[in-house]
Amino acid sequence: MPRTRHSVCSLDCPDACSLLIDIDQAGQGSRLRGNPDHPITRGFLCGKVARYLEREYSPDRLTTPLRRIPGSAKGVSTFEPVSWDAALDEIAAKLGKTSAIHGSESILPYSYAGTMGYLNFSGMAHRFFHRLGASRLDRTICSSAGGIGLVEALGVRYGTEPEQFRHSKLIIAWGANIMTTNVHLWPFIVEARRNGAKLYTIDPHRNRTGKLSDRHYAIHPGSDAALAFAMMHVIASEGLEDASYVAEHTLGFAELKDRMREWPPERAAAVTGIPAEDIAALAREYATTRPAVIRLGYGVQRSDRGAMATRAITLLPALTGAWRDLGGGIQLSTSGAFQINRNALEMPELQYTSALGREARVVNMSTLGHALTDLDNPPVHALVVYNSNPAAIAPDQNSVRKGLRRHDLFTVVIEQFENDTTDFADIVLPATTFLEHTDLYYAYGHYHMQLARPVLAAPGTARPNVEIFRRLAARMGFDEPCFRDSEDDMIRQLLDTQHPFVAGITFEELDREHSVRLRIPEPFQPFANGGFGTASGKCEFRAETLVFEPPVESRSGEASLYARYPLELVSPKNHGNMNSTFGNRPENDHATGTLTLHPEDAAERSIAPGDSVVVRNDRGRIQLRASVADDVARGVVCCPAVRWARLADDGNTVNMLTSQRLTDQGGGPTFYSCLVQVEKLGSQIGTKI
Numbered sequence: 139m140p141r142t143r144h145s146v147c148s149l150d151c152p153d154a155c156s157l158l159i160d161i162d163q164a165g166q167g168s169r170l171r172g173n174p175d176h177p178i179t180r181g182f183l184c185g186k187v188a189r190y191l192e193r194e195y196s197p198d199r200l201t202t203p204l205r206r207i208p209g210s211a212k213g214v215s216t217f218e219p220v221s222w223d224a225a226l227d228e229i230a231a232k233l234g235k236t237s238a239i240h241g242s243e244s245i246l247p248y249s250y251a252g253t254m255g256y257l258n259f260s261g262m263a264h265r266f267f268h269r270l271g272a273s274r275l276d277r278t279i280c281s282s283a284g285g286i287g288l289v290e291a292l293g294v295r296y297g298t299e300p301e302q303f304r305h306s307k308l309i310i311a312w313g314a315n316i317m318t319t320n321v322h323l324w325p326f327i328v329e330a331r332r333n334g335a336k337l338y339t340i341d342p343h344r345n346r347t348g349k350l351s352d353r354h355y356a357i358h359p360g361s362d363a364a365l366a367f368a369m370m371h372v373i374a375s376e377g378l379e380d381a382s383y384v385a386e387h388t389l390g391f392a393e394l395k396d397r398m399r400e401w402p403p404e405r406a407a408a409v410t411g412i413p414a415e416d417i418a419a420l421a422r423e424y425a426t427t428r429p430a431v432i433r434l435g436y437g438v439q440r441s442d443r444g445a446m447a448t449r450a451i452t453l454l455p456a457l458t459g460a461w462r463d464l465g466g467g468i469q470l471s472t473s474g475a476f477q478i479n480r481n482a483l484e485m486p487e488l489q490y491t492s493a494l495g496r497e498a499r500v501v502n503m504s505t506l507g508h509a510l511t512d513l514d515n516p517p518v519h520a521l522v523v524y525n526s527n528p529a530a531i532a533p534d535q536n537s538v539r540k541g542l543r544r545h546d547l548f549t550v551v552i553e554q555f556e557n558d559t560t561d562f563a564d565i566v567l568p569a570t571t572f573l574e575h576t577d578l579y580y581a582y583g584h585y586h587m588q589l590a591r592p593v594l595a596a597p598g599t600a601r602p603n604v605e606i607f608r609r610l611a612a613r614m615g616f617d618e619p620c621f622r623d624s625e626d627d628m629i630r631q632l633l634d635t636q637h638p639f640v641a642g643i644t645f646e647e648l649d650r651e652h653s654v655r656l657r658i659p660e661p662f663q664p665f666a667n668g669g670f671g672t673a674s675g676k677c678e679f680r681a682e683t684l685v686f687e688p689p690v691e692s693r694s695g696e697a698s699l700y701a702r703y704p705l706e707l708v709s710p711k712n713h714g715n716m717n718s719t720f721g722n723r724p725e726n727d728h729a730t731g732t733l734t735l736h737p738e739d740a741a742e743r744s745i746a747p748g749d750s751v752v753v754r755n756d757r758g759r760i761q762l763r764a765s766v767a768d769d770v771a772r773g774v775v776c777c778p779a780v781r782w783a784r785l786a787d788d789g790n791t792v793n794m795l796t797s798q799r800l801t802d803q804g805g806g807p808t809f810y811s812c813l814v815q816v817e818k819l820g821s822q823i824g825t826k827i
């Protein structure tokens with residue numbers, strides 16, 4: 139009989155599933171399934187992770203440290219195995235020398251959410267880089283613009299509880315592909331629809347969620363704020379606001395009403411591509427249906443004015459009083475409710491005992507290409523990558539690669555698999571998966587904290603990030619006791635907080651129960667009676683600051699650019715991927731190598747389904763396979779992300795086309811504001827590909 143153990147899916151997904159794994163006599167995992175007792179997981183997993191044991195036991199897993207064969211060109215996998223001692227000695231010596239010669243800020247850690255576990259996401263590594271005095275990485279690649287927009291509107295970074303969606307009568311998936319990126323919300327939506335609820339989607343791409351919705355609004359990329367403004371116009375001018383909620387719990391309604399006079403639906407229609415009468419009807423239905431909830435995704439904020447758009451949408455439920463209702467409100471993220479003791483985990487004070495002796499500079503991860511090719515004072519001379527695959531996922535791939543190819547850059551990559559980024563490494567270290575190490579997990583799509591112990595043995599000599607940075611610290615002679623903390627010590631430190639949502643949750647409780655609901659009321663209706671996290675405690679409209687400007691790279695943006703590149707490219711999440719993770723599965727390589735065009739855009743270019751096409755702009759060109767469908771509107775093309783460049787025929791992927799332009803606030807990337815031209819392969823006259 140197999141034993142069954144608990145784990146937690148660590149992937150960068152709002153659902154943070156509770157897993158059960160069967161383990162046979164030999165200690166091999168034989169079956170992975172969703173925990174039926176978990177209130178969000180409810181007994182099922184997504185298709186990607188149901189098959190995770192394939193990845194876990196893949197013969198391609200990295201099992202030993204590797205060192206670049208001297209003299210071999212970067213960008214190609216030419217490695218020889220080395221011992222951990224040799225690899226760590228070399229890294230410590232190089233980092234020490236780089237710091238001494240160029241200053242410690244010439245060392246840059248690069249990481250994101252390959253794992254969402256606190257300890258392996260930002261635990262020992264942060265302590266290590268703080269003590270080293272390395273540049274600090276601003277982790278903007280995903281949600282920083284939206285996070286700011288949300289906090290400007292609500293004062294906090296959380297919202298409607300997923301469990302309450304079942305009570306809703308109108309659910310709007312706004313730039314959120316729930317079926318693909320947040321599938322554990324779906325059963326609550328199914329339950330709501332069984333009770334008569336409607337599901338609407340607002341998205342330039344009619345994705346899986348859009349296909350299953352009652353109504354799809356094909357909005358032009360980057361124009362969401364205009365739609366939100368026009369909805370406010372209709373609500374305020376027709377008196378559909380919740381007058382008592384507005385009076386008690388908001389500030390600045392009169393000014394808002396006045397300012398939104400500028401935004402009749404006709405004006406928004408011209409920008410968004412959604413007919414004026416549809417906008418008016420949507421606004422009326424939204425304001426008069428109770429409960430109404432918005433599942434706001436991250437698609438809206440990957441655009442030049444992403445923070446503004448997020449804020450504008452997030453103001454809507456305060457206007458209609460949707461927060462009063464069980465099953466009403468808005469959810470972008472729940473992460474802000476996990477008020478753990480981050481300073482105890484990351485120990486930023488160690489910077490003062492570093493070679494630098496002060497807080498280190500901050501480098502934005504969304505402009506990695508710039509950081510590696512243009513940064514001065516000092517330039518980056520050493521890069522340590524973990525939990526991320528920047529050669530694939532960072533925008534402006536040409537510029538990133540140019541940086542990674544530098545001979546004078548020393549690059550360490552801590553990974554589970556060889557990938558586009560390890561191709562540029564000097565040293566590769568093998569990392570464990572979440573099934574092989576201890577960690578504590580928050581979630582960004584629910585309110586349950588979870589602890590997972592290792593359930594499987596690591597292959598070869600793969601090690602957790604925590605252990606790798608512990609050993610590197612010892613090699614560097616960092617003798618502070620914090621570098622000897624165990625995983626359990628670090629979890630206890632994390633939980634050492636007075637915040638009412640977390641205070642009282644103990645290590646023992648988490649270890650015993652695996653999953654613990656935050657200490658929040660049940661049901662959680664955070665703003666039913668106001669209580670916003672703003673200075674005034676109210677939802678502040680600040681109407682004078684609500685402005686719409688189209689993205690530079692859009693049909694309403696820079697005209698000369700649009701004349702040359704008349705198609706708006708979006709590259710949203712692929713169903714079978716987790717960003718670039720699982721990109722080595724053939725079906726995912728196929729999907730992420732496909733570009734969808736509207737039938738008229740295809741016909742104009744004599745492109746038929748299955749044709750090879752070239753997609754290009756000033757930053758680069760890539761080759762994809764055409765699919766022709768009206769899932770995108772005219773003028774929009776869609777290529778799901780993120781493909782592995784090393785698997786593409788031309789070695790290039792969609793981030794060859796995306797830019798390093800940043801969002802209005804938060805320094806986020808603008809992946810979904812990207813103008814391109816598309817041609818049938820071979821049809822370009824005089825151009826060589």
Ligand SMILES: Nc1nc2c(c(=O)[nH]1)N[C@H]1C(S)=C(S)[C@@H](COP(=O)(O)OP(=O)(O)OC[C@H]3O[C@@H](n4cnc5c(=O)[nH]c(N)nc54)[C@H](O)[C@@H]3O)O[C@H]1N2
Nearest residue numbers: 313314315319343359360435436437710711713715716717
């Ligand atoms: N299967 C799968 N699941 C994932 C991931 C994955 O790669 N694959 N990635 C994970 C990560 S890192 C994240 S951040 C989340 C993201 O989860 P989501 O936010 O749901 O995903 P995205 O694909 O980024 O964007 C959602 C939708 O926004 C649309 N969109 C693009 N531009 C605009 C716009 O201007 N306005 C509007 N209204 N919509 C727009 C896209 O077409 C897309 O359908 O998903 C997580 N879950």
Ligand SMILES: Nc1nc2c(c(=O)[nH]1)N[C@H]1C(S)=C(S)[C@@H](COP(=O)(O)OP(=O)(O)OC[C@H]3O[C@@H](n4cnc5c(=O)[nH]c(N)nc54)[C@H](O)[C@@H]3O)O[C@H]1N2
Nearest residue numbers: 250251252280524525526527531552569709717718719779
């Ligand atoms: N065009 C386009 N580009 C995008 C996006 C898009 O929608 N379109 N999405 C953007 C967004 S939202 C995000 S969040 C980023 C995501 O970008 P990344 O955070 O880089 O995500 P992944 O591509 O999944 O790469 C994570 C890597 O971490 C590794 N890993 C997993 N667990 C561990 C561990 O415990 N230790 C170590 N050392 N490694 C581990 C995995 O093997 C994997 O290679 O991509 C961004 N790029």
Ligand code: SF4
Nearest residue numbers: 147151154155184187
């Ligand atoms: S990727 Fe998301 S849905 Fe899939 S198992 Fe992990 S947490 Fe659950």
Ligand SMILES: [Mo]
Nearest residue numbers: 150279280281
């Ligand atoms: Mo993300």
